[in-house]
Amino acid sequence: MSDKSRIDEPTGTATVGHEWDGIEELNTPLPRWWLWTFYATIAWAAVYVVLFPAWPMVNSATRGMLEWSSRGDLKAELAAQDAKRAPIAKAIAATAITDLAARPELMEAAIQGGSAAFKVHCVQCHGAGGAGVAGAYPSLTDDDWLWGGDLAAIETTLTHGIRNPDHTETRFNVMPAFGKDGILDTAAINDLVSHVRVISRQEKPSASSARGAVLFEANCVACHGTNGEGIRELGGPKLTDAVWLYGGSREAIAKTIYAPRNGVMPRWNDKLDAVTIKMLSAYVHSLGGGEDAPAPVLTAQPKGEADNG
């Protein structure tokens, strides 16, 4: 310990008496207001501890007199958001889906809302962004629609579903299991495949496809149309384009004819409110393949072997 009453020469300041290896501490007094500020922060801390969650307990913390929590904040914010959206939801509810396009601000809101709902209810099958799953679930972003791709058609599909066993208004059709049920033998199926590959311009016409054309005439045109162009009203898929839900290779087509999947889509009118369904329809329509009503007649055909042949 150094001499307590020592005055430091160069500065003329007294030392407080602490000394470490020759380094001494000078007594430069702090301003008094600084001390009071310090006391004020202690007082503030005492008040804070009483008002807000502070002491950690076994499972949670003390709740504080104001009962504040970040969860509570979130709840209030969500409620405020809902309240803010209420008028738009009401307007969407009051607008027929076919009139939505004429109200860009509602359309925009519907697409946004639909995008959120899609992530919850639809991505499990149709994938993020409606990309679909090859060989299992249809892509919603392309320009090929089994049951129609205008807003109203999409809304109907969403509302009633496809092949819902418990629902009379559901969209319904069945493709017979030509192979499994013994309607056509393997050779016949093989010829049919050739024909389908020809009309979709993946193969050149052959003897097999000529036989297949006859079979097609007899078994398929009722649903797929005379030239395989599909029949929307019946949900009969178009066979002449490049989009294949279950694949367009020989094997895949043969497999479908042998034992079709007849996929099921749940109806949503028992799970979601009408506004959400409308918003989902708007979103799906916006993904890139949405059609105007009435649907345009797509005449374009994929380029392929047939062009050369």
Place this chain on the structure above:
Amino acid sequence: MANPDALAGAEGPLYVARKGVYPKKVDGPFRRLKWLIMAVTLAIYYGTPWIRWDRGPYAPDQAVLVDLANRRFYMFQIEIWPHEFYYVAGLLIMAGIGLFLVTSAVGRAWCGYACPQTVWTDLFQHVDRLIDGDRNAQIRLANGPWTLEKIGKRTLKYGLYLAIAFWTGGAWIMYFADAPTLTREFWTGEAASVAYATVGVLTATTFVLGGFMREQVCIYMCPWPRIQTAMMDEKSLLVTYKDWRGEPRGSLKTALAHPGSVGDCVDCNQCVAVCPTGIDIRTGPQIGCITCALCIDACDHVMAQVGRPRGLIDYCALDDVAVERAGGTAQPVLKTLLRPRLMVYLAIWCAIGLAMLFTLGQRTRLDLAVQHERSPLHVQLSDGMIRNNYTLKLRNMEARPRKVAISVSGLPGAQLWTETGSREKASQRVEMTISPDSVTRVRLFIAAPADGPARQDFTIATQGRDGDARGDADTIQFDRPEAR
């Protein structure tokens, strides 16, 4: 709670009360310079938000506006968007280097003349003089009993403090919204709560820091004196008491009785009386000195009265102190100011400023950012072509609607259309009108033949179609399914 004064160490208290500072009125060139700077800075601060600037119907007409809600910064004819924040960064760097420059040239000139703490403290000290009188009257009043007169004067003074503080807080928020509108909303109770809170906080800080804390802020709270000390060198000009000329001090009487026995300092204490931080410059350079130079004015005044040359206290560099003490003549101020270090600072400062001005003049006001949508990466279309989806952000940074065209290059056979168009009407380019002063988001669909690389780089470009053909382009990928 313990009485802080009782918390005493062996050699005195660990805490001290603030000593009152009652600076005396003074006149002189430095005081006048301070008046001028005070008038200019306060006028800029209070007045700027009220300057109007016509930008047409689509942008605010306030000359200087920080529009936080829409994330725009307007400054006369310059408009800064959030992605151009580097201009603000550049300004901050210029401010920093400017301070290096000033500090190494003339020491704490910022503190002495331009710091808001100094300017407002100065203003409040004038209020003190206006209500309470000059130094002696102020001291008398402070030490006197609480008479009716004192209560009245204090009420009046603090009322004035509060008015200035409120005006100061109020002026601040004007930079963030249309000033006339905000003023009306403020007084009719319609302004946002954050406006009231901001005014409240700034009123409080101005009232406390300018009215009461004053030099305590500079001595105990502000980091700047410490930083400045590191920036100064032996050639920086400091307010210096020339002790070799002034000491030993003695009154005029002594000087007359014993010529040659005393220095020039007549120990009149005027330099201490006028000091706004209440220090004695004659004890040497110290952290409490903000180099306001008022003691120079005061001392020069006294020297004139006693018929001695001015400059007993004066701006002087440490190098010159050594020279003068040894009896030499200091080098001219101009030479000190033109030293290489300052020139380098000045050059950097100017270079940044010029570079910013140049880029400001060059920047395009139409800007494009493209994002490739990832789910799905590519879509098989019925006719065999492949479609990719893109989200375009078109920034129209001008205060007028723009007609623009979007086109692609490097993608043979591409057809493009937007969400409002359709494949049937798809073509090689899309034209649209985008709203003024905003970002327009556009979903762009591009279809291209399936035969091509799985990943193909190409360019999406936008271009003005209304006379100004400048634009922007972005290179992005087109994805196709891997060969099956």
